[in-house]
Structures are given as structure tokens and as C-alpha cells.
Amino acid sequence: MQPVRPEFVPDASLTREEMESLQDEIAEAAVFEDDLGFDPEDVTVGRDSGQRSLVEADPPVIAGVDQAFLEDDRAVSAAVALRAGEVIDEATAVAETEIPYIPGLLSFREGNAVLAALEALSVSPDLTVVDGSGRIHFRQAGLATHVGVTLDHPTVGVAKNLLCGTPREPIPDRLPEGARIPIEANGDVTAPDGTVIGYAYQSRQYERGSTSINPLYVSSGHRISAEAAVAVVERTCDGYKLPEPTRLADALADEAKSEFR
């Protein structure tokens, strides 16, 4: 995969104002509707892939990317590609983190590492799951959207915490497994109030006990609707809170850390 919109490649030397206006342009170019080359129903993971994958001749390739950081100012990004739950490709890359973490500007810190890892992949995924928000972002241009639009490639954002927006209804202490609650735009987001910019999705939950698992915050990155984004995430989860592509990329990024020092 190569950038299709070079002008959107993250440039950490820009001023904060320039970064924000670039995000406005990215959001303008983003497609928050389904423009996938596959049916989300054909996405499978190891567990229940049995029946379905047998009848599906050409399962979509889903990739996951995640970052880990070195002691200095370098980020290690790892990408893992799977087809029907089977790993078919992996790649890692290192990049300088030129700026600190700033809520709302994450892609200018980690974006290039992500792009480098995805470019190092020898296969071209049908969709990539990114760790972080997509449309759930002040200017509707989170890391997943930034990367997706730059590559003009379908992406989904999966975050462990809500950056902005408001749940349509208060999120219970213990959301049942499989539940989803719409996240709507509010005054903090550049979208009409009430616009559904993503979902709180409970990928896993304990049946009983005092502790509970928090939901995932799923949003469209590029070329996918919020509903389909949740459907894809649901089908890539395999008994754990995080989607399998993300878990594998996270593990690979950790391993790669020791090799890059």
C-alpha cells in the first residue's frame, strides 16, 4: 500500500493550526459510508470460521496495526494481515515521534509509523483495524481516518477510551456482551449535533462477578459506515476484548521493540 494522497501524509513540523486545518480537509475527503470490496459477513476469525469460510471462496484480508514505543523518541509499528483468521503476512517499521502525545493530534505523532508498517506489508488488505479513533474525533479525522484517507483504504478505528462525543444513553456499569450504544456528535465535534459518529461496543463481558469489562469505542476510519465498522469488529473478536488483528499487532510490536535497540 502506498499513499494515494501524499499531501495528507502526517507532517509533524506543521503548526497546530495547520494540523487542524489539514484534519478538516481530511474529514472532507473521508467517506463515512460503505465502499468496501467485500461483505462484512464474510469476515471470519479462527473460532467460528469453520462453516462460513468453507463456503466463502475468497475471504477478505483484514489487517491490524498497533504501536509500541522505545525509550527514546521512536515508535515501533507492527502490522499483521489475516485471512479467515489465519496470519498471512506481518511487517514492522520504526519512525521518529517528532511531537509529544496531544489529544486530537495523535496521527501527527504515530501516523508515519503506521503508514510505514502498512507499506512494508507485502499483501494489500481489504480493510485495516487501527488502534485509536476514526470519526470519533473533534474534527472527524482521528488516526484511523487520517491513515485511511491518505491511502484511500478502508479503515476502522478501535479505541479503549472515548475521546469526544456523547453516548445516546448513559453507558451502564455492565453492558451485556454484544451490546452497542451510539456515540453522537456534540458541540465538541465538527458534525451536526446528534450525528452518530461511532459506537460503544461491548465485545466481551463477564457473566457474573463484581468486576466488569469496559466497552470498545468503534468508529469509521474511511470508506465504511459506523454500523459496518462495528459488524467487522464483532466478527474479528475471538473471545478477547480486542479484535484479533489488533491483539496480534500489539504482540508483534512488543517483540519488535527488543529488536530495534
Next chain:
DNA sequence: GCGACAG
């Protein structure tokens, strides 16, 4: 001025 904010 205060609060709030992915990784």
C-alpha cells in the same frame, strides 16, 4: 479562568 481529551 476551568475543564477535558485516543495513544
Next chain:
DNA sequence: ATCTTGTCGC
């Protein structure tokens, strides 16, 4: 994200 052992609860 990262520094980190045990520990409480699935």
C-alpha cells in the same frame, strides 16, 4: 503509551 507483583475475580 510506559513503569510493574501480586492479587482478586472470572
